[in-house]
Amino acid sequence: MTPVPSPIRRVTLVLPVVLVALLFGAAPAWAHTELESSTPAENAEVAQAPSEITLTFSENVPADTAEIAVLGPDGTDHAGGPATGADGTLTVPLQPLGAAGSYTIEYRVVSDDGHPVSGTIPFVLTQAGPGAATADAATAAPTTSAAAPAAAEDSGDGGDGAPVWPWVLLAVVVLGGGAAVALRRRPG
CATH class of the missing domain: 2.60.40.1220 (Immunoglobulin-like)
Structure with missing residues (x-):
């Protein structure tokens, strides 16, 4: 008879798959x-x-x-x-x-x-x-427009889209927490 995995172990096994699917599914929205x-x-x-x-x-x-x-x-x-x-x-x-x-x-x-x-x-x-x-x-000194955008303006994420690091950090925390709970509840 095959042992039935506990609910925590099932979540620990399924959670990484769900997180990866969510991470890659949301990528087009970051464009x-x-x-x-x-x-x-x-x-x-x-x-x-x-x-x-x-x-x-x-x-x-x-x-x-x-x-x-x-x-x-x-x-x-x-x-x-x-x-x-x-x-x-x-x-x-x-x-x-x-x-x-x-x-x-x-x-x-x-x-x-x-x-x-x-x-x-x-x-x-x-x-x-x-x-x-x-x-x-013209004898006047050159002027620049006040409306000229700053060339060095930085939005904090390189302008390539939403930063990925918060999602990676969240995945690590959730996976680490799930693994810790699963290991603590392990019969032993």
């Missing part, structure tokens, strides 16, 4: 918006100054909450207006770009689940843009 592409592309070298930039995300992002700046070599923000768009693609008009050199697109958007997503996209303008003549004539 957050990610930047899929941009124009200009990351690290692109462009000869003609663009009149707008586009950012395409993996999910729809509201344009009215997007913060996008296009910083030139001198730190001037060349964004010419707010972002517009739909279906995960945002477009921002640009003021005429100036000197040839490194430009950086800085963005901060909010995903459908409310998680902020931010990043930077560098590109190089290889020939001076139409704003170069205006910049040469």
